[in-house]
Amino acid sequence: MSGAALDFSRQRSASADPLFRRILAAGAAAGGILLLVITGYLIAYSSPLWAIQSPISFLTTPAWITGIEQADGSVLEVYGAASVIFGTAATSLIAVIFAAPIGILGAVYLVEFAPRRLAAPLAFLVELIAAIPSVVFGLWAVGDLSNRLRDSIEWWIASSFGQIFPWLSEDPTAPASDSVFRAGFLLAIMILPMIVAVSREFLRSVPISLREGYIGMGATRWEAIRDVVIPTARVGLIGAVLLALGRALGETIAVTMVIGNAEGIPSSLFLPGQTIASKIANNIGETSGAIPLASMVALALSLFLLSFFISLAVRLTLRRFSQVRIVS
Amino acid sequence: MSAPGVSLHEALLQPGAHDLRRARTDWIMQRIFQVAAFLAVLPLFALVFYVTLRALPWLSPALLTNNPLDQQPGILNAVVGSLQMTALAILVTGPIGIAGGVYLSEFAPRRVAAIGELVIDIMLGIPSIVAGIFAFLVLVPILGFSGWAGSAALGVLTLPIVMRTTQEVMRLVPPSIREASLALGVPVWRTTLLVTVRTALPGVLTGLVLATSRSLGETAPLLMTARGTNAENFLDFGTTMNAMPIVIYQYANAADERSIGQAWATALVLMVIALLLNVLVRWRTVNSRVA
Numbered sequence: 199m200s201g202a203a204l205d206f207s208r209q210r211s212a213s214a215d216p217l218f219r220r221i222l223a224a225g226a227a228a229g230g231i232l233l234l235v236i237t238g239y240l241i242a243y244s245s246p247l248w249a250i251q252s253p254i255s256f257l258t259t260p261a262w263i264t265g266i267e268q269a270d271g272s273v274l275e276v277y278g279a280a281s282v283i284f285g286t287a288a289t290s291l292i293a294v295i296f297a298a299p300i301g302i303l304g305a306v307y308l309v310e311f312a313p314r315r316l317a318a319p320l321a322f323l324v325e326l327i328a329a330i331p332s333v334v335f336g337l338w339a340v341g342d343l344s345n346r347l348r349d350s351i352e353w354w355i356a357s358s359f360g361q362i363f364p365w366l367s368e369d370p371t372a373p374a375s376d377s378v379f380r381a382g383f384l385l386a387i388m389i390l391p392m393i394v395a396v397s398r399e400f401l402r403s404v405p406i407s408l409r410e411g412y413i414g415m416g417a418t419r420w421e422a423i424r425d426v427v428i429p430t431a432r433v434g435l436i437g438a439v440l441l442a443l444g445r446a447l448g449e450t451i452a453v454t455m456v457i458g459n460a461e462g463i464p465s466s467l468f469l470p471g472q473t474i475a476s477k478i479a480n481n482i483g484e485t486s487g488a489i490p491l492a493s494m495v496a497l498a499l500s501l502f503l504l505s506f507f508i509s510l511a512v513r514l515t516l517r518r519f520s521q522v523r524i525v526s
Numbered sequence: 527m528s529a530p531g532v533s534l535h536e537a538l539l540q541p542g543a544h545d546l547r548r549a550r551t552d553w554i555m556q557r558i559f560q561v562a563a564f565l566a567v568l569p570l571f572a573l574v575f576y577v578t579l580r581a582l583p584w585l586s587p588a589l590l591t592n593n594p595l596d597q598q599p600g601i602l603n604a605v606v607g608s609l610q611m612t613a614l615a616i617l618v619t620g621p622i623g624i625a626g627g628v629y630l631s632e633f634a635p636r637r638v639a640a641i642g643e644l645v646i647d648i649m650l651g652i653p654s655i656v657a658g659i660f661a662f663l664v665l666v667p668i669l670g671f672s673g674w675a676g677s678a679a680l681g682v683l684t685l686p687i688v689m690r691t692t693q694e695v696m697r698l699v700p701p702s703i704r705e706a707s708l709a710l711g712v713p714v715w716r717t718t719l720l721v722t723v724r725t726a727l728p729g730v731l732t733g734l735v736l737a738t739s740r741s742l743g744e745t746a747p748l749l750m751t752a753r754g755t756n757a758e759n760f761l762d763f764g765t766t767m768n769a770m771p772i773v774i775y776q777y778a779n780a781a782d783e784r785s786i787g788q789a790w791a792t793a794l795v796l797m798v799i800a801l802l803l804n805v806l807v808r809w810r811t812v813n814s815r816v817a
Contacts, residue, residue, distance in 0.1 A: 225625025303562030331743025448653025
């Protein structure tokens with residue numbers, strides 16, 4: 199009978215379902231396995247370092263000395279990540295200080311005030327910034343932006359506050375050719391689109407009726423934003439900034455190109471420095487021997503853990519907004 | 527309370543000094559928001575303008591047909607290297623990422639899906655230099671500095687992008703479409719592939735394009751894996767391979783005009799490719815929930 203034949207074909211194809219699911223599950227598992235393997239490799243390859251130095255001393259020592267032979271014949275080796283951790287923290291914080299207010303205010307404009315015809319193209323242009331490769335940002339900074347910053351914002355801050363705060367001072371006759379501040383400012387530009395895009399999503403998710411209710415009671419639009427929209431979207435805005443912070447921490451090549459790659463903790467933000475990522479990028483090429491390599495991997499492991507905790511924090515912050523999702 | 531000749535009703539409608547101040551604050555705040563929004567797009571124009579300005583004198587047909595050390599400066603091997611390493615990374619991680627994304631949105635039990643999402647979040651946050659050092663540790667000792675290692679580093683970065691976008695767009699497919707197909711007796715695998723994935727296909731392709739764009743622009747992981755070369759490297763994955771970002775980075779601080787010119791020209795080519803890819807997919811999605 200044709201019915202039986204039909205049945206048979208259906209059963210045969212239905213029996214492909216478990217296999218199909220397993221193939222798909224294998225794809226998902228690949229992601230998890232890859233993450234575990236990466237973690238495993240970082241831990242395993244950094245372990246030779248822990249034999250000569252504890253993780254605590256690694257994280258708190260500012261000096262980084264790779265095998266200098268002493269007078270008595272012993273070899274001095276110190277691997278301290280404190281100065282690069284300082285560089286990473288300083289550049290990321292500078293980035294967030296500049297990018298968060300402008301990004302969030304800009305997102306408020308796009309959602310609350312911009313006419314429809316303007317809002318879409320503006321949002322689109324801001325997101326395009328995110329598409330530009332970081333090495334192109336780096337080149338732009340080396341060729342143009344860095345000098346402009348030195349002669350404008352950096353000069354202004356140094357001449358206004360440099361006398362009061364030594365960490366904001368700069369020699370006006372010979373400003374450094376690279377600086378931590380300029381790297382941080384470049385990062386601000388690079389993370390701006392992410393802050394705008396994510397904040398915009400959350401601001402848009404605030405129900406219109408809340409604004410209407412408040413404005414209907416006589417509030418101005420600004421008052422509605424201040425008292426209703428921003429408090430409602432607050433958690434999302436914090437998440438947006440955290441996400442951008444995570445991005446700034448790991449950014450490598452653009453920072454490497456403008457930060458100057460100087461050892462030690464700089465006495466001023468307007469002097470060259472180094473970040474975790476830029477140190478790896480700079481030194482991995484000349485690294486030989488188990489312990490120097492382990493020290494590089496230990497840096498990578500710290501960066502990995504840092505971004506791991508930021509991702510976790512973002513996830514916990516944004517958990518309640520399951521309907522708003524963010525890619526890249 | 528009210529002035530003579532003015533009813534209470536009218537007096538209440540008169541704007542007082544307090545109201546005028548509020549209106550003024552409102553106006554000022556609107557301008558501040560507006561300025562912030564324009565400041566946010568300013569860098570795009572400044573960067574595109576400046577890169578174009580510096581690159582224009584070096585643009586010539588020879589740029590795309592010559593290698594770095596040829597008589598005429600060129601970046602052929604870098605363009606080829608970038609494209610083939612990215613292509614390999616996407617060819618491998620694309621199907622895996624799509625499969626994983628489909629599984630997480632369609633079949634995974636709640637808890638597995640939650641863990642999967644967390645894993646993707648963490649992987650999206652992995653700094654590119656960490657992906658690079660991973661490929662450096664795993665593959666460089668076996669295969670040396672090579673295109674293989676470069677592709678592997680890129681793959682670590684593209685996999686979560688593809689998986690996340692796939693998962694997100696699959697979620698947007700209305701359940702009724704799946705149910706209609708299943709009710710007709712179509713087996714699950716055919717329903718998934720021919721109905722659900724097909725409906726979500728534009729979004730899945732968006733994910734692939736975004737991953738491609740990200741991968742073409744990565745520098746740090748390639749510096750420590752593919753290393754760069756001045757020789758031709760067409761399909762020669764076994765040895766060092768050049769890439770556009772490597773050329774930009776290595777020539778950015780060069781002493782001679784020619785090398786610096788090559789860096790800017792390469793930056794323009796790379797930037798145009800990245801912008802085009804993103805214009806292609808983002809214009810449609812920027813105002814929808816899935817980006």
